[in-house]
Amino acid sequence: MGTLLSIENLSVEFSNYQGTSSVLNHVSLSVNRGEILGLVGESGCGKSVTARCILRLIPAPPGKITSGSIRFAGEDLLSVSPKRMGRVRGREISMIFQEPMSSLNPVFTVGNQMREVVRRHRGLARREADALCTGMLHQVQMPDPEEVLKKYPHELSGGMRQRVMIAMELVCDPQLLIADEPTTALDVTVQGQVLAILTGLSRRRGISVLLITHDMGVVAQVCDRVAVMYAGQVVELAAVEELFARPLHPYTQGLIAAIPDVDPPADDAPGGGARPLFSIPGTVPTLIDRPPGCRFHPRCTVGGPGCARDVPGLCWVTPEHAVACHSSRGGTA
Amino acid sequence: MGIPLRQHPKWRELRLTWRLLRANPTAMAGLVILVAMGAMALAAGWLAPYDPLRLSLAERLQPPGAAHWFGTDEMGRDILTRVMYGARISLRIGFVVILIAGGIGSVLGAVAGFYGGRVDNLIMRVMDVILSFPSLVLAMALAAAMGPSLNNAILAVAFVMIPKFARMVRGEALAVKELPFIAAARVSGARNRWIIAHHILPNCLNSVIVLGTLTLGDTILIAASLSFIGLGAQPPTPEWGAMISVGRKFLMDQWWYATFPGLFILTTVTGFNILGDALRDILDPRIRR
Numbered sequence: 328m329g330t331l332l333s334i335e336n337l338s339v340e341f342s343n344y345q346g347t348s349s350v351l352n353h354v355s356l357s358v359n360r361g362e363i364l365g366l367v368g369e370s371g372c373g374k375s376v377t378a379r380c381i382l383r384l385i386p387a388p389p390g391k392i393t394s395g396s397i398r399f400a401g402e403d404l405l406s407v408s409p410k411r412m413g414r415v416r417g418r419e420i421s422m423i424f425q426e427p428m429s430s431l432n433p434v435f436t437v438g439n440q441m442r443e444v445v446r447r448h449r450g451l452a453r454r455e456a457d458a459l460c461t462g463m464l465h466q467v468q469m470p471d472p473e474e475v476l477k478k479y480p481h482e483l484s485g486g487m488r489q490r491v492m493i494a495m496e497l498v499c500d501p502q503l504l505i506a507d508e509p510t511t512a513l514d515v516t517v518q519g520q521v522l523a524i525l526t527g528l529s530r531r532r533g534i535s536v537l538l539i540t541h542d543m544g545v546v547a548q549v550c551d552r553v554a555v556m557y558a559g560q561v562v563e564l565a566a567v568e569e570l571f572a573r574p575l576h577p578y579t580q581g582l583i584a585a586i587p588d589v590d591p592p593a594d595d596a597p598g599g600g601a602r603p604l605f606s607i608p609g610t611v612p613t614l615i616d617r618p619p620g621c622r623f624h625p626r627c628t629v630g631g632p633g634c635a636r637d638v639p640g641l642c643w644v645t646p647e648h649a650v651a652c653h654s655s656r657g658g659t660a
Numbered sequence: 661m662g663i664p665l666r667q668h669p670k671w672r673e674l675r676l677t678w679r680l681l682r683a684n685p686t687a688m689a690g691l692v693i694l695v696a697m698g699a700m701a702l703a704a705g706w707l708a709p710y711d712p713l714r715l716s717l718a719e720r721l722q723p724p725g726a727a728h729w730f731g732t733d734e735m736g737r738d739i740l741t742r743v744m745y746g747a748r749i750s751l752r753i754g755f756v757v758i759l760i761a762g763g764i765g766s767v768l769g770a771v772a773g774f775y776g777g778r779v780d781n782l783i784m785r786v787m788d789v790i791l792s793f794p795s796l797v798l799a800m801a802l803a804a805a806m807g808p809s810l811n812n813a814i815l816a817v818a819f820v821m822i823p824k825f826a827r828m829v830r831g832e833a834l835a836v837k838e839l840p841f842i843a844a845a846r847v848s849g850a851r852n853r854w855i856i857a858h859h860i861l862p863n864c865l866n867s868v869i870v871l872g873t874l875t876l877g878d879t880i881l882i883a884a885s886l887s888f889i890g891l892g893a894q895p896p897t898p899e900w901g902a903m904i905s906v907g908r909k910f911l912m913d914q915w916w917y918a919t920f921p922g923l924f925i926l927t928t929v930t931g932f933n934i935l936g937d938a939l940r941d942i943l944d945p946r947i948r949r
Contacts, residue, residue, distance in 0.1 A: 382847055417848035424847075430840045434862045443858070444848045479673075496848065 331535050332381065332503055333357040337395030339376055339385065341614070348614035350376050352559045354395070355641060358503065363526060363536040365550035365567070367543065367582065369611050373559040374539045378505045381537075382422060383412055400502065418448045421496035422505040423525075425512055427489035431480035438476030441495050448499045463494040467524050486517035493525055497534065504529060505537045510545070522549060543586050547571060555579050558612055558622040561641060565648040575644060575655040577627045581607035621653065629654045680942045687938030693931030697924075701747035710738040712745040712898045721914050731916040733907070735896075739916065742898035743924050749899045750928065753814055753883040754876045760818035762872050765825025770860045772826065773833025774852070784830065787823035795820040799882055803891040810899075813892035817882050821875060828871055832864040866943040874936035877929035884925055900925050 339351040351373045358364045366374050379385050381397055383404065397404045399420065407415070424430050432440060438460060445456040457476070464472035467490040480488060489509060496504060509525060510518040526549045529536045538550060546553055546567065553570050555563040555578065563576040574580045584605040609626040612618055618625055624634035634653055641651045681687050700707065716736035724731045730739035772783040790798065802816035836842065837860060845855055884901030886892035893899030895906065900921040907918030 384843065384846065413849050413851055415849075416846065417850075422844075422847040424840050424844060426840045430844045432841045432845070432859055432863070434865070435858075443850075447849055492844070 329360055330357050331360045331400060332537070333398050334377070334381070335396050335398075337377070337380060337397065338393045339373075339380060340391050340393050341389045342391070343389055345615060349393075349617075350390075350559055350614060351380070354556075354559070354561050356554045356561055356564060358535050358537055359552075360502075360535055361530075361533045362551040363529065363538055363549055365546040365553040366537060366539045366556060367541055367546055367553060368556035369541060371611050371614075372556045374541075374556055375507055377556070378422065378507050378537065378539055381505060382416055382420060414448075417444060417496075417501070418499050419501050420503045420505065421499070421501040422507065423489070423492050423496050423509045425508040427485050427492055427512060430492055431488060433480055435479075436476065437478055437480065437483070437491055441476065441491070441498065444495055445498055459498060460494070463498045464491070466528060467491075467494045468520075469494070485513050486521055489513060489521050490524060493521070493528070497528060497532070500532065501534060503535045503537065505539070507539045508541070509538075510542075511540075543582055555582070558617060559614075560622060560651065562623065562652065563648075563650045564641070565650075569648055573648070575648070575650040576623075576652045577629050577654070578607070578623050581605070621651075623652075677942060681938070684938050684942065686934050687942065690931045690933075690935030690938065693927055694935060697747050697928050697931065698751065700744050701751050704741075704744040704748055708738075708741040708744045710741040712737065712742045713896055714738075721910065721917075723914070724916050730920045731914070733903075733917055734910065737896075739903075739920055742903060743900070743920055745898040746900045746903065746921060747924065747928075749810070749893060749897065750880050750884065750925070753810070753817070754880045754932075756814055757818045757821060757879045757883070758872045758876055760815075761821035761875075762825050762868055764818075765822040766829045766861060766864065766868055768822070769826035769829030769831075770833045770856050770864065773830035774837050774856050774860055776834075780830070783826065787826045790820060791823045791827075793820075795878075796882055796885055799886060800889070800891060803886050808891045808894065810893045810897070813883055813886045816886070817879055820882075821879065824875060825868065825871060828867055829861075829864045832867055833860050836860050836863045870936055870940040870943060872936075873932055873939055877932035877936070880925065880932070881929055 333355075334357065335355050337351055337354045338349060340347050340349050342348070354373070354377055356364070356366075356377075366377065368374055376385065376390075380392060381399070381404065385392065392405060395405075399415070404412070404415065431437065438457070441460040441463075442453065442456045445451055445459055446453075449456070449459075451459065460476060461472040464475055469475050469487065469490055475483070475487070475491070480491075483491065489512075493509075506525060510521050513521060522545060526536065528534075538545070540546060550567050552564070552566050554561050555570075555576065557578050563570065563574070563579045565573075565575075570579065571583060574583050585607065587604055607626055612622060612625070618635070620633075620635040620637055621627070621630065621639050624630045627634065631654065637653070639651045639653050641649050643649045644655070681691065714737060716732075719728070719732050719736040720734055722728050722732040722736075728738050728740065730743060732738055733742070768783050768787070772780040793801075799813075799816045799820045802819060803813050806812040806816065842855060842859055845859055850858075883892055884899070884904070887899045887901030888905040890902075890905065893902050895902055903921040904918045904925075907914075907921070910917045
């Protein structure tokens with residue numbers, strides 16, 4: 328299982344009239360072939376920016392990639408020509424967005440838009456493209472795919488639209504699929520279904536997935552490995568069982584503690600009774616005034632005086648588990 | 661009955677538009693006027709009682725009567741006939757101008773809005789310069805500079821109409837380009853030119869149709885004005901504006917000469933305006949869905 332995508336030391340800045348703010352700070356992570364990597368963190372911590380960097384979708388200006396490299400299957404995506412990038416997008420790396428409601432063009436039918444993608448990348452004739460699209464819609468468990476192809480987006484429900492998007496992005500057999508909170512905008516009842524389709528299809532076709540989410544339940548359910556981001560940095564990187572069993576970074580520990588108990592121990596059991604929902608005190612620092620040293624230290628419960636001074640680097644505690652924290656470096660959690 | 665499900669979607673949309681149009685009496689009035697004008701223009705050769713250019717000095721300046729419903733002009737030509745043929749010219753001017761101005765203006769606007777920055781500034785400042793002149797005055801100047809002829813008048817009017825479309829489409833493009841489906845298209849490998857042609861422009865089409873319909877009235881009016889001052893259609897072409905221009909001299913004693921072409925201009929322009937207004941409401945997606 329080799330590495331498909333590796334991001335190293337990626338730093339991104341956005342500037343406006345208030346000044347320049349660094350949105351990503353030396354982000355490093357990698358996605359192996361066929362694996363599902365979860366990217367979690369609070370809103371505004373840089374998850375989506377990281378994803379958009381991979382496809383070079385950061386508007387410049389105001390955005391600027393100041394350092395780092397993004398290697399995809401041995402190719403540096405930050406230096407390829409725009410023409411080559413056009414081939415990579417959709418054919419080799421696809422992306423699904425959060426808003427299924429507006430990710431389809433309202434003035435064209437679903438079939439029209441799906442065919443467009445297939446024909447651009449495969450150069451198929453209309454009839455072959457149609458057959459491929461129908462088959463793909465069938466795979467995302469769409470009832471009556473021929474009819475769906477003839478419909479306009481507003482005639483479909485949110486869950487159906489997101490499944491159409493999944494079908495559309497997987498129809499060219501990409502090697503990597505970036506899913507940016509694909510289920511956040513959906514009803515809870517269809518979230519599980521859409522997620523199951525997405526991950527099931529990727530596993531069957533050997534497609535790697537970078538799954539961006541802030542739902543730790545989703546992470547536990549579908550991911551192989553997890554990268555936790557906080558304020559523009561990757562603070563912990565581990566296999567999913569390892570992360571839930573032995574979270575090293577105080578922020579990760581907080582995230583896991585904040586998962587509500589669906590099934591609390593009975594009231595009369597020792598230490599039983601429903602506990603109040605845990606939340607990490609404070610909020611994510613704004614982009615403009617990020618604290619010096621470890622960016623989590625103002626909210627951290629274990630930190631020492633060094634935390635406000637030195638930025639902790641990402642250290643490999645075991646070959647499979649990395650963390651960026653002064654207190655947890657020894658491997659004691 | 662229920663909703664017929666097995667129809668082609670485009671068909672379904674058209675039927676919905678038609679249903680909404682039917683439910684709107686003003687729109688229907690506009691549509692009826694325009695259909696009548698269009699039919700009259702198309703069938704002029706067949707409906708008109710006389711030849712529009714036939715001179716008959718014996719019958720000059722006859723008042724409206726059984727033989728000549730709208731009377732005759734100073735050369736004895738039948739005014740009803742000439743008004744019918746005039747519809748051909750006026751409608752043709754209107755449509756050609758809108759096609760040229762709408763086409764060029766929409767593309768310029770979409771490019772400006774989509775790329776933004778310098779391209780946007782360059783295109784829109786040129787549009788501002790054109791807009792800073794009153795459209796009739798600028799059209800007159802251009803038509804005069806190119807020489808008086810119908811085709812030059814068409815080009816002149818089209819030129820002054822371009823900024824209207826460019827401005828509106830630019831505004832729409834600014835909004836449309838931020839929608840997620842544009843990002844989705846880019847993620848699936850679409851190039852800028854493709855996105856403009858297949859995502860931005862089609863999403864602006866409703867507004868272009870509405871503006872086109874509304875502008876058609878203005879266009880016909882400006883073109884008639886150009887003919888009125890002798891810069892458009894040349895006599896003996898039966899153009900409404902040119903007819904009024906000559907008929908003006910006879911207005912005191914032969915009221916019918918200038919009045920009937922004028923009434924037709926009035927009716928046609930009104931027809932386009934009320935249809936355009938109604939289309940704006942009907943094609944508005946918020947009302948539609």
